[in-house]
Every structure is written in structure tokens, then in C-alpha cells.
Amino acid sequence: MKKIRLEIIGLSSSHSQIGHYALVLGESNGNRRLPIIIGGGEAQAIALELENIKTNRPMTHDLIYNLARHFDINLVEVIINDLHEGIFYARLIMELDGEIHEIDSRPSDAVAIGVRFKVPIYTYESVLSEAGIVIEDDEEGGGTLGSEDSDFSLAEIEKSDPMEDEDPVPPSPKKKATASSPASKKRELDRLQKELDKALEGEDYEKAAKLRDEINQLGGE
Incomplete structure (x- = not known):
């Protein structure tokens, strides 16, 4: 099944779910967007890494990264591989001693870990065609994290109460x-x-x- 490369477009606060954020992923060679609702804690973890902000002590996703590196486990890629009953699913493709292992993960955690390993994020056409939103050329905007025209604010995330994203996409x-x-x-x-x-x-x-x-x-x- 053909994989489609995704890039992180930005994060914006959820209007209906307090403490949640929309992680917007964009098709690298196309104009489709894949919005996924994630918790505030995961949004903060993604933002901290993308903005290259280091905490005094390792956060959960930093700890996972440190453990993997210590035991020579490499992350090859992240795949958002399925969408079932309004919930996205993802897999971490790991490599250890030349063997490939696939680990089930929530997309929010997978992306938070993936940005630390600086690996590509993919999805399948079946997922993107079902859940993707087409953006016309003159509707482009919003920018990426850290850009002046982005509505994302790290301080805003830090003020929110972290919540578990039981439904990673809007119901x-x-x-x-x-x-x-x-x-x-x-x-x-x-x-x-x-x-x-x-x-x-x-x-x-x-x-x-x-x-x-x-x-x-x-x-x-």
C-alpha cells in the first residue's frame, strides 16, 4: 500500500473540547490536510521539541527517546495507518539489530516521539481520502509552528489542563x-x-x- 508523506502544519486550540488541540498534518506533495484532535500534554510535547525548548528534567516522550537510544533502538518512521469509527491509529516502525518491529501507538504519542527522532511521518491514501480536507491554493495560511501568522501559542498550551485524547478525531x-x-x-x-x-x-x-x-x-x- 502506497505511503503518503505528511508534514506538521500547526497546532490550534479546540473550540469544543477544553484542553485539547488540533494537530494539523499536511500532505507533502499535495493540498490535503489531516486534522487530529489531541490532548494538551501531547500538544505541549510536540511543541517543545519543534521549538527546540529543553526542559530541566526529561518529559515522558523524552524518556522514551532516551531509553530507545540507550539500548540502540532506532525509530525508522511513523505511520498513521488506520481510521476506524472516528478514531485514528498509528504505528511506530522500530529497528533493533537489523530487525523491524511495529509498535501500536496513539497518533499524538507517535508524532511526539517521531519529532524527537526526526523521522518522517506517513499515512495511507485510504486514510487521507476518508479524513483529509482539501485546501485550495488561495486558502493556504495558518503557517507552521513558530511562524508569526500561526495561532499556536506554547503559553496557551501550558495554561491548559492536560487531558487524555480518548477520541483523537472529532466525533x-x-x-x-x-x-x-x-x-x-x-x-x-x-x-x-x-x-x-x-x-x-x-x-x-x-x-x-x-x-x-x-x-x-x-x-x-
Whole structure:
């Protein structure tokens, strides 16, 4: 199965889940974005490494990195390999004595460890086609972590209460969108698409992910 390289685009605070953040990953050679909701602790761990900020004592992901390096265990790559019932899954591809081992992981932890090893992050087309959001050229923005136009703030993360990301992606709408006729279905799709475009312009990736799910559900009827 063909792998697709992802880059970290940025982090933004969740509007509906206090203490959670949207980790936005972007297709390296494309215009699709993959937003994943993660906890504040994991967001902080990713941000600290990307901004090259060293803590006085090793945090959890630093400890994992130090243990692996001490025992000559190398991380080869991170793969966000599956999406099932609204939850992303990831694997750490490790190498020890020439043998490859795959370790199950939450995407937030996998990325936090991956940035410490400075290894590539991948996903599969099946995941990106289902959960990815297409960004038009004139909608590009938001920048990367640390850029002036990013809405990410490390201080903001530090003020939040770290929470476990039990649902690493926004939950699917409980009520499936329905339409009584082809005409009303088209009107509803047009309305949802306009809301999606507006959410993307405002870089509200969490809302955009929910709207994407509604559009997919309505379009599949």
C-alpha cells in the first residue's frame, strides 16, 4: 500500500473540547490536510521539541527517546495507518539489530516521539481520502509552528489542563444528515460546503472535519 508523506502544519486550540488541540498534518506533495484532535500534554510535547525548548528534567516522550537510544533502538518512521469509527491509529516502525518491529501507538504519542527522532511521518491514501480536507491554493495560511501568522501559542498550551485524547478525531455527528428530495439534498450540500469553506478560511480545522463528515454522509445517501 502506497505511503503518503505528511508534514506538521500547526497546532490550534479546540473550540469544543477544553484542553485539547488540533494537530494539523499536511500532505507533502499535495493540498490535503489531516486534522487530529489531541490532548494538551501531547500538544505541549510536540511543541517543545519543534521549538527546540529543553526542559530541566526529561518529559515522558523524552524518556522514551532516551531509553530507545540507550539500548540502540532506532525509530525508522511513523505511520498513521488506520481510521476506524472516528478514531485514528498509528504505528511506530522500530529497528533493533537489523530487525523491524511495529509498535501500536496513539497518533499524538507517535508524532511526539517521531519529532524527537526526526523521522518522517506517513499515512495511507485510504486514510487521507476518508479524513483529509482539501485546501485550495488561495486558502493556504495558518503557517507552521513558530511562524508569526500561526495561532499556536506554547503559553496557551501550558495554561491548559492536560487531558487524555480518548477520541483523537472529532466525533462523527450523532444525527445523520438527511434530505427529503434531490433538490433539498443539493441545497443542504451547498450549505454545508459553504460552511466548510468558511471554516477552512478561518483555520477552524476541527469544525471543518465535522462538516466534512456531514458532507460525506449526505453525499453517500
